[in-house]
Amino acid sequence: MNLHHGAPALSVAGLRKAYGGTRAVDGIDLVVGPGEVVALLGPNGAGKSTTIDMIVGLVRPDAGQIAVFGASPREAVRSGVIGVMPQEGALLDDVTVGETVTLIASLHRTPPPVEEALRRAGVADLADRRAARLSGGQRQRVRFAMALVSGPDLLVLDEPTAAMDVTARREFWRSMHAFTGTGRTVLFSTHYLEEAEAYADRVVLMNAGRIVADGPVPAVMAEVSGRTVTAVVPGARAEDLGTLPGVTAVHVREGRAELRCVDSDLVVRELLARHPDARDVEVGALGLEDAFLRLTGTPAGAPAGTLTGAPIEAPAEETEAAR
Numbered sequence: 211m212n213l214h215h216g217a218p219a220l221s222v223a224g225l226r227k228a229y230g231g232t233r234a235v236d237g238i239d240l241v242v243g244p245g246e247v248v249a250l251l252g253p254n255g256a257g258k259s260t261t262i263d264m265i266v267g268l269v270r271p272d273a274g275q276i277a278v279f280g281a282s283p284r285e286a287v288r289s290g291v292i293g294v295m296p297q298e299g300a301l302l303d304d305v306t307v308g309e310t311v312t313l314i315a316s317l318h319r320t321p322p323p324v325e326e327a328l329r330r331a332g333v334a335d336l337a338d339r340r341a342a343r344l345s346g347g348q349r350q351r352v353r354f355a356m357a358l359v360s361g362p363d364l365l366v367l368d369e370p371t372a373a374m375d376v377t378a379r380r381e382f383w384r385s386m387h388a389f390t391g392t393g394r395t396v397l398f399s400t401h402y403l404e405e406a407e408a409y410a411d412r413v414v415l416m417n418a419g420r421i422v423a424d425g426p427v428p429a430v431m432a433e434v435s436g437r438t439v440t441a442v443v444p445g446a447r448a449e450d451l452g453t454l455p456g457v458t459a460v461h462v463r464e465g466r467a468e469l470r471c472v473d474s475d476l477v478v479r480e481l482l483a484r485h486p487d488a489r490d491v492e493v494g495a496l497g498l499e500d501a502f503l504r505l506t507g508t509p510a511g512a513p514a515g516t517l518t519g520a521p522i523e524a525p526a527e528e529t530e531a532a533r
């Protein structure tokens with residue numbers, strides 16, 4: 211296949227797929243440039259797998275276009291330009307790792323040496339081992355070798371580290387890092403925010419079939435996670451604190467005010483300027499998990515509400531500043 215030089219590694223426009231009344235993917239636009247490492251995040255049922263299955267040609271979209279280096283998904287898979295990690299069932303118990311990867315390599319016209327794929331996936335020393343004797347993490351890395359053996363320019367991985375323990379996950383990402391270091395493009399889905407933060411250049415966050423955030427990891431994380439400034443502010447009302455510049459929400463718990471914001475330095479300066487008797491000021495980061503749940507709208511504790519104007523000394527209660 212002739213790659214369309216200058217074409218994006220992946221271009222998706224107006225992509226939709228419904229199952230009965232469920233809009234699994236509800237109008238997605240996404241362009242991934244060559245060399246980008248993109249994490250697809252989202253809660254269960256967000257539409258990540260359906261999106262990936264359409265990109266790799268396993269599921270037919272109801273509407274929309276997909277191009278992989280300018281070609282259709284099927285062409286791209288057939289020619290080996292796109293590398294896909296097969297499902298768990300792809301490993302046969304009695305077949306060795308080396309034989310499995312060699313078999314996949316034989317499907318491609320000009321595959322790179324099998325040994326190279328085994329080495330890149332970190333399973334070269336397991337080449338003679340039968341699949342039945344592999345650990346969960348090793349099995350996953352063999353499947354990674356199967357995705358690598360065509361020498362793909364775009365790797366698409368649906369939850370590659372699901373069911374791996376921490377050590378296996380670290381080893382997997384070490385192998386992946388070596389691959390992305392060669393300038394290849396990767397799109398992977400994950401439930402682990404930490405993986406997205408550590409290994410992706412860019413995060414695409416999906417919810418209910420749509421993209422709700424898309425950008426470089428630090429930008430999305432800053433927007434999503436934000437910071438909190440907590441303090442005891444005698445006499446102040448939540449609605450007063452909600453007017454401090456950059457404060458997006460005010461919670462009052464046990465006499466302490468918790469102010470959500472992006473720029474905590476600014477908020478601390480303004481808080482002390484307006485309320486010189488504020489004390490026990492603490493700055494912290496929102497947990498990534500908490501932030502993720504907030505952005506996707508999945509229940510994460512405090513419901514969005516309105517200001518009650520309760521004084522700080524009032525009994526513990528939560529309020530949310532109007533945005």
Ligand SMILES: Nc1ncnc2c1ncn2[C@@H]1O[C@H](COP(=O)(O)OP(=O)(O)OP(=O)(O)O)[C@@H](O)[C@H]1O
Binds near residue numbers: 235252255261
């Ligand atoms: N083959 C199918 N038949 C019917 N409904 C489906 C099918 N595949 C997916 N769905 C539904 O489409 C929605 C999106 O599912 P999808 O698997 O794409 O989400 P996901 O983000 O990958 O979730 P998870 O993180 O749990 O894997 C869900 O409501 C799911 O139940």
